[in-house]
Protein backbone atom coordinates (compact mmCIF):
# COMPACT_ATOMS: atom_id res chain seq x y z
CA UNK A 1 0.00 0.00 0.00
CA UNK A 2 1.65 3.23 -1.12
CA UNK A 3 2.36 5.69 1.66
CA UNK A 4 2.88 8.50 -0.84
CA UNK A 5 -0.72 8.01 -1.91
CA UNK A 6 -2.05 7.75 1.65
CA UNK A 7 -4.37 10.50 2.88
CA UNK A 8 -3.23 13.04 5.47
CA UNK A 9 -4.91 15.59 7.69
CA UNK A 10 -3.73 18.87 9.15
CA UNK A 11 -6.32 20.51 11.45
CA UNK A 12 -9.65 20.27 9.54
CA UNK A 13 -8.02 19.93 6.11
CA UNK A 14 -7.75 16.50 4.47
CA UNK A 15 -5.20 15.80 1.73
CA UNK A 16 -5.74 12.98 -0.76
CA UNK A 17 -2.00 12.18 -0.89
CA UNK A 18 1.44 13.41 0.26
CA UNK A 19 2.34 15.14 -2.99
CA UNK A 20 2.53 18.94 -2.82
CA UNK A 21 3.32 21.32 -5.65
CA UNK A 22 5.96 23.66 -4.25
CA UNK A 23 5.35 27.43 -4.48
CA UNK A 24 7.22 28.44 -7.66
CA UNK A 25 7.54 32.04 -8.80
CA UNK A 26 5.99 32.59 -12.21
CA UNK A 27 6.90 36.29 -12.45
CA UNK A 28 3.80 36.63 -14.63
CA UNK A 29 1.42 38.76 -12.58
CA UNK A 30 0.17 42.22 -13.53
CA UNK A 31 0.56 44.65 -10.64
CA UNK A 32 0.39 41.52 -8.52
CA UNK A 33 -2.80 40.21 -10.14
CA UNK A 34 -3.13 36.61 -11.34
CA UNK A 35 -4.48 35.85 -14.82
CA UNK A 36 -5.11 32.89 -17.16
CA UNK A 37 -1.47 31.81 -16.86
CA UNK A 38 -1.90 31.13 -13.15
CA UNK A 39 -5.24 29.36 -13.64
CA UNK A 40 -3.69 27.00 -16.19
CA UNK A 41 -0.36 26.62 -14.31
CA UNK A 42 -1.91 25.80 -10.94
CA UNK A 43 -5.10 24.21 -12.29
CA UNK A 44 -3.19 21.73 -14.41
CA UNK A 45 -1.33 20.48 -11.33
CA UNK A 46 -4.56 20.03 -9.40
CA UNK A 47 -5.89 18.07 -12.40
CA UNK A 48 -2.63 16.10 -12.40
CA UNK A 49 -3.46 14.66 -8.99
CA UNK A 50 -1.33 16.47 -6.39
CA UNK A 51 -2.85 16.62 -2.89
CA UNK A 52 -1.73 20.20 -2.21
CA UNK A 53 -1.09 23.10 -4.58
CA UNK A 54 0.86 25.95 -2.99
CA UNK A 55 0.61 29.18 -5.00
CA UNK A 56 3.90 31.04 -5.55
CA UNK A 57 5.57 33.52 -3.23
CA UNK A 58 2.95 36.26 -3.03
CA UNK A 59 4.14 39.68 -1.92
CA UNK A 60 2.59 41.36 1.12
CA UNK A 61 3.46 44.79 -0.32
CA UNK A 62 4.53 46.11 -3.76
CA UNK A 63 8.09 46.70 -2.54
CA UNK A 64 8.12 43.17 -1.14
CA UNK A 65 8.08 41.68 -4.61
CA UNK A 66 11.19 39.98 -5.99
CA UNK A 67 10.34 41.32 -9.43
CA UNK A 68 7.66 43.57 -10.98
CA UNK A 69 6.02 40.35 -12.22
CA UNK A 70 5.50 38.87 -8.77
CA UNK A 71 2.12 37.89 -7.36
CA UNK A 72 0.63 40.05 -4.63
CA UNK A 73 -1.98 40.13 -1.91
CA UNK A 74 -1.40 43.70 -0.83
CA UNK A 75 -4.71 44.98 -2.18
CA UNK A 76 -8.27 43.62 -2.35
CA UNK A 77 -8.51 43.62 -6.16
CA UNK A 78 -5.96 40.76 -6.16
CA UNK A 79 -8.33 38.46 -4.25
CA UNK A 80 -10.95 37.46 -6.86
CA UNK A 81 -8.53 36.28 -9.59
CA UNK A 82 -7.01 33.96 -6.95
CA UNK A 83 -10.42 32.92 -5.61
CA UNK A 84 -11.44 31.84 -9.13
CA UNK A 85 -8.31 29.67 -9.37
CA UNK A 86 -8.98 28.19 -5.94
CA UNK A 87 -12.53 27.19 -6.87
CA UNK A 88 -11.03 25.17 -9.75
CA UNK A 89 -8.28 23.62 -7.59
CA UNK A 90 -10.78 22.53 -4.93
CA UNK A 91 -13.28 21.25 -7.51
CA UNK A 92 -10.54 18.84 -8.65
CA UNK A 93 -9.79 17.48 -5.22
CA UNK A 94 -6.60 19.32 -4.31
CA UNK A 95 -6.07 21.62 -1.33
CA UNK A 96 -5.40 25.27 -2.22
CA UNK A 97 -2.45 26.82 -0.40
CA UNK A 98 -0.46 30.01 -0.80
CA UNK A 99 2.94 31.31 0.33
CA UNK A 100 3.09 34.96 1.45
CA UNK A 101 6.42 36.73 1.31
CA UNK A 102 8.57 39.82 1.44
CA UNK A 103 11.76 39.71 -0.64
CA UNK A 104 13.79 42.11 1.55
CA UNK A 105 17.10 43.10 -0.03
CA UNK A 106 16.50 40.69 -2.93
CA UNK A 107 13.50 42.77 -4.06
CA UNK A 108 13.44 45.10 -7.06
CA UNK A 109 15.01 42.47 -9.33
CA UNK A 110 14.54 41.84 -13.02
CA UNK A 111 12.81 38.69 -14.32
CA UNK A 112 15.16 35.67 -14.13
CA UNK A 113 14.98 35.23 -17.90
CA UNK A 114 16.10 38.85 -18.18
CA UNK A 115 19.11 38.16 -15.93
CA UNK A 116 17.52 38.64 -12.53
CA UNK A 117 19.71 41.61 -11.60
CA UNK A 118 18.61 44.58 -9.49
CA UNK A 119 16.53 47.15 -11.35
CA UNK A 120 17.61 50.76 -10.95
CA UNK A 121 14.86 53.02 -9.66
CA UNK A 122 14.20 54.90 -12.87
CA UNK A 123 14.02 51.62 -14.82
CA UNK A 124 11.24 49.90 -12.98
CA UNK A 125 13.07 49.38 -9.71
CA UNK A 126 12.45 50.63 -6.18
CA UNK A 127 14.33 51.16 -2.91
CA UNK A 128 14.90 47.90 -1.00
CA UNK A 129 14.75 47.25 2.73
CA UNK A 130 16.37 44.70 5.06
CA UNK A 131 17.38 44.22 8.69
CA UNK A 132 20.81 45.72 7.95
CA UNK A 133 22.15 48.08 5.28
CA UNK A 134 24.14 45.39 3.50
CA UNK A 135 23.66 44.31 -0.14
CA UNK A 136 23.13 40.64 -1.04
CA UNK A 137 25.94 40.75 -3.60
CA UNK A 138 26.47 39.19 -7.04
CA UNK A 139 23.98 40.93 -9.39
CA UNK A 140 21.84 42.21 -6.46
CA UNK A 141 24.01 45.16 -5.53
CA UNK A 142 21.45 47.62 -4.15
CA UNK A 143 22.26 48.58 -0.55
CA UNK A 144 19.03 48.24 1.44
CA UNK A 145 17.77 50.71 3.99
CA UNK A 146 17.89 49.18 7.47
CA UNK A 147 14.34 48.88 8.81
CA UNK A 148 13.37 51.05 11.77
CA UNK A 149 11.32 49.48 14.55
CA UNK A 150 8.22 51.23 13.24
CA UNK A 151 8.87 49.93 9.72
CA UNK A 152 9.34 46.38 11.07
CA UNK A 153 5.91 46.56 12.66
CA UNK A 154 4.43 47.98 9.44
CA UNK A 155 5.81 45.02 7.44
CA UNK A 156 4.41 42.61 10.02
CA UNK A 157 1.08 44.34 9.56
CA UNK A 158 1.32 43.69 5.81
CA UNK A 159 1.75 39.97 6.48
CA UNK A 160 -1.38 40.04 8.65
CA UNK A 161 -3.40 41.94 6.02
CA UNK A 162 -2.28 39.52 3.29
CA UNK A 163 -3.27 36.56 5.49
CA UNK A 164 -6.76 38.03 5.87
CA UNK A 165 -7.03 38.43 2.07
CA UNK A 166 -5.88 34.81 1.67
CA UNK A 167 -8.88 33.75 3.77
CA UNK A 168 -11.14 35.81 1.49
CA UNK A 169 -9.53 34.17 -1.55
CA UNK A 170 -10.52 30.72 -0.23
CA UNK A 171 -7.12 29.31 0.68
CA UNK A 172 -7.15 26.36 3.07
CA UNK A 173 -3.42 26.48 3.91
CA UNK A 174 -1.08 29.43 4.41
CA UNK A 175 2.72 29.31 4.26
CA UNK A 176 4.97 32.05 5.61
CA UNK A 177 8.13 32.53 3.53
CA UNK A 178 10.99 32.40 6.04
CA UNK A 179 13.59 31.12 3.57
CA UNK A 180 15.81 31.70 0.54
CA UNK A 181 17.45 34.92 1.62
CA UNK A 182 14.25 36.97 1.67
CA UNK A 183 13.29 39.35 4.43
CA UNK A 184 12.48 36.92 7.27
CA UNK A 185 15.56 34.80 6.53
CA UNK A 186 17.62 38.02 6.49
CA UNK A 187 16.52 38.57 10.10
CA UNK A 188 17.12 34.91 11.00
CA UNK A 189 20.63 34.64 9.50
CA UNK A 190 23.71 36.14 11.20
CA UNK A 191 25.14 36.45 7.68
CA UNK A 192 22.60 39.18 6.84
CA UNK A 193 21.45 40.48 10.22
CA UNK A 194 23.99 42.78 11.92
CA UNK A 195 21.51 44.76 13.96
CA UNK A 196 22.44 45.80 17.49
CA UNK A 197 18.87 46.28 18.74
CA UNK A 198 16.39 43.64 19.95
CA UNK A 199 16.11 42.22 16.41
CA UNK A 200 19.77 41.31 16.03
CA UNK A 201 22.59 39.29 17.61
CA UNK A 202 21.34 36.46 19.86
CA UNK A 203 19.22 33.53 18.73
CA UNK A 204 16.18 35.13 20.42
CA UNK A 205 16.78 38.46 18.72
CA UNK A 206 17.31 36.95 15.25
CA UNK A 207 14.21 34.79 15.68
CA UNK A 208 12.12 37.70 16.98
CA UNK A 209 10.85 38.94 13.60
CA UNK A 210 9.89 35.40 12.58
CA UNK A 211 8.14 34.56 15.87
CA UNK A 212 6.34 37.92 16.09
CA UNK A 213 5.20 37.67 12.47
CA UNK A 214 4.09 34.08 13.00
CA UNK A 215 2.12 34.98 16.14
CA UNK A 216 0.45 37.95 14.42
CA UNK A 217 -0.61 35.84 11.44
CA UNK A 218 -1.68 32.90 13.63
CA UNK A 219 -4.00 35.29 15.50
CA UNK A 220 -5.97 36.04 12.32
CA UNK A 221 -5.57 32.76 10.38
CA UNK A 222 -8.46 30.40 11.24
CA UNK A 223 -7.52 27.96 14.01
CA UNK A 224 -9.00 25.05 12.04
CA UNK A 225 -6.81 25.69 8.97
CA UNK A 226 -3.10 24.77 8.70
CA UNK A 227 -0.54 27.56 9.08
CA UNK A 228 2.93 26.48 7.99
CA UNK A 229 6.32 28.08 7.30
CA UNK A 230 9.11 27.50 4.80
CA UNK A 231 12.41 27.97 6.64
CA UNK A 232 16.00 27.95 5.42
CA UNK A 233 17.19 25.62 8.16
CA UNK A 234 20.88 25.97 7.24
CA UNK A 235 23.04 28.51 5.45
CA UNK A 236 25.75 25.82 4.87
CA UNK A 237 28.34 28.48 5.81
CA UNK A 238 30.37 29.13 8.97
CA UNK A 239 28.64 31.80 11.02
CA UNK A 240 25.32 31.17 9.32
CA UNK A 241 22.09 29.53 10.41
CA UNK A 242 22.59 25.98 11.73
CA UNK A 243 20.24 23.01 11.74
CA UNK A 244 20.38 22.84 15.53
CA UNK A 245 19.18 26.41 15.99
CA UNK A 246 16.49 25.74 13.38
CA UNK A 247 15.30 22.75 15.43
CA UNK A 248 14.95 25.12 18.38
CA UNK A 249 12.93 27.56 16.28
CA UNK A 250 10.73 24.78 14.92
CA UNK A 251 9.96 23.64 18.47
CA UNK A 252 9.12 27.19 19.59
CA UNK A 253 6.88 27.82 16.58
CA UNK A 254 5.16 24.46 17.04
CA UNK A 255 4.23 25.46 20.61
CA UNK A 256 2.79 28.69 19.17
CA UNK A 257 0.68 26.88 16.59
CA UNK A 258 2.87 26.02 13.59
CA UNK A 259 1.22 23.01 11.95
CA UNK A 260 4.09 21.89 9.69
CA UNK A 261 7.60 23.03 8.78
CA UNK A 262 8.48 23.17 5.08
CA UNK A 263 12.22 22.49 5.27
CA UNK A 264 14.44 24.38 2.85
CA UNK A 265 17.94 25.89 2.80
CA UNK A 266 20.35 28.57 1.73
CA UNK A 267 20.34 31.59 -0.55
CA UNK A 268 20.97 34.34 2.02
CA UNK A 269 24.35 34.99 0.29
CA UNK A 270 25.43 34.32 -3.29
CA UNK A 271 27.76 31.51 -2.14
CA UNK A 272 26.16 28.14 -2.95
CA UNK A 273 29.51 26.33 -3.25
CA UNK A 274 28.95 24.38 -0.02
CA UNK A 275 25.49 23.05 -0.87
CA UNK A 276 25.68 19.22 -1.02
CA UNK A 277 23.54 19.01 -4.18
CA UNK A 278 22.27 15.53 -4.99
CA UNK A 279 19.05 13.49 -5.11
CA UNK A 280 17.06 14.17 -1.92
CA UNK A 281 19.96 15.94 -0.24
CA UNK A 282 17.63 17.75 2.19
CA UNK A 283 15.82 14.58 3.34
CA UNK A 284 18.16 13.60 6.23
CA UNK A 285 17.98 17.14 7.58
CA UNK A 286 14.19 17.22 7.31
CA UNK A 287 14.03 13.87 9.13
CA UNK A 288 16.26 15.15 11.92
CA UNK A 289 14.03 18.20 12.42
CA UNK A 290 10.85 16.10 12.23
CA UNK A 291 12.08 13.83 15.01
CA UNK A 292 13.85 16.41 17.19
CA UNK A 293 11.11 19.06 17.11
CA UNK A 294 8.32 16.47 16.84
CA UNK A 295 6.62 18.45 14.07
CA UNK A 296 5.32 17.36 10.65
CA UNK A 297 7.66 18.37 7.83
CA UNK A 298 7.58 18.83 4.08
CA UNK A 299 10.75 18.39 2.08
CA UNK A 300 11.77 19.11 -1.49
CA UNK A 301 14.92 19.61 -3.52
CA UNK A 302 15.93 17.08 -6.20
CA UNK A 303 13.11 14.67 -5.50
CA UNK A 304 12.02 13.46 -8.91
CA UNK A 305 11.28 9.73 -8.81
CA UNK A 306 8.20 7.89 -7.51
CA UNK A 307 10.14 5.25 -5.57
CA UNK A 308 12.34 7.97 -4.07
CA UNK A 309 9.31 9.90 -2.87
CA UNK A 310 7.58 6.75 -1.64
CA UNK A 311 10.58 5.75 0.47
CA UNK A 312 10.79 9.20 2.11
CA UNK A 313 7.18 8.97 3.31
CA UNK A 314 7.28 5.24 4.11
CA UNK A 315 10.41 5.67 6.25
CA UNK A 316 8.85 8.56 8.16
CA UNK A 317 11.50 10.99 6.97
CA UNK A 318 8.85 13.54 5.98
CA UNK A 319 5.07 13.92 5.76
CA UNK A 320 4.85 15.75 2.42
CA UNK A 321 7.00 15.82 -0.69
CA UNK A 322 7.39 19.27 -2.26
CA UNK A 323 7.64 18.80 -6.03
CA UNK A 324 9.03 21.74 -7.96
CA UNK A 325 10.87 21.20 -11.23
CA UNK A 326 9.50 17.67 -11.46
CA UNK A 327 6.00 19.18 -11.50
CA UNK A 328 6.95 21.80 -14.09
CA UNK A 329 8.24 18.98 -16.29
CA UNK A 330 5.05 16.96 -15.88
CA UNK A 331 1.86 18.22 -14.21
CA UNK A 332 0.68 14.59 -14.24
CA UNK A 333 3.66 13.43 -12.14
CA UNK A 334 1.26 12.00 -9.52
CA UNK A 335 -0.47 9.84 -12.15
CA UNK A 336 2.86 8.54 -13.48
CA UNK A 337 3.99 7.87 -9.91
CA UNK A 338 0.76 6.00 -9.10
CA UNK A 339 1.38 3.69 -12.03
CA UNK A 340 5.02 3.12 -11.04
CA UNK A 341 3.99 2.37 -7.46
CA UNK A 342 1.31 -0.08 -8.57
CA UNK A 343 -1.45 1.95 -6.96
CA UNK A 344 -4.84 0.36 -7.71
CA UNK A 345 -6.57 2.01 -10.71
CA UNK A 346 -3.89 4.76 -11.01
CA UNK A 347 -5.94 6.66 -13.58
CA UNK A 348 -8.34 7.61 -10.77
CA UNK A 349 -5.68 10.08 -9.65
CA UNK A 350 -6.90 12.09 -12.67
CA UNK A 351 -10.35 13.64 -13.23
CA UNK A 352 -13.19 11.59 -14.74
CA UNK A 353 -12.72 13.22 -18.16
CA UNK A 354 -9.30 11.53 -18.33
CA UNK A 355 -9.70 8.46 -16.13
CA UNK A 356 -12.78 7.21 -18.03
CA UNK A 357 -10.74 7.22 -21.25
CA UNK A 358 -7.55 5.87 -19.68
CA UNK A 359 -9.49 2.96 -18.14
CA UNK A 360 -10.22 1.51 -21.58
Ligand SMILES: NC(=O)C1=CN(Cc2ccccc2)CCC1
Nearest residue numbers: 023024025057066177179180267
Ligand atom coordinates in the same frame (compact mmCIF):
# COMPACT_ATOMS: atom_id res chain seq x y z
N1 LIG B 1 10.65 32.62 -4.26
C1 LIG B 1 11.57 31.71 -3.97
O1 LIG B 1 11.63 31.14 -2.89
C2 LIG B 1 12.53 31.39 -5.03
C3 LIG B 1 13.42 30.42 -4.79
N2 LIG B 1 14.35 30.05 -5.67
C4 LIG B 1 15.28 29.08 -5.18
C5 LIG B 1 15.99 28.33 -6.21
C6 LIG B 1 17.36 28.55 -6.35
C7 LIG B 1 18.05 27.82 -7.26
C8 LIG B 1 17.41 26.89 -8.04
C9 LIG B 1 16.05 26.69 -7.92
C10 LIG B 1 15.33 27.41 -7.00
C11 LIG B 1 14.44 30.63 -6.98
C12 LIG B 1 13.81 32.00 -7.03
C13 LIG B 1 12.51 32.09 -6.31
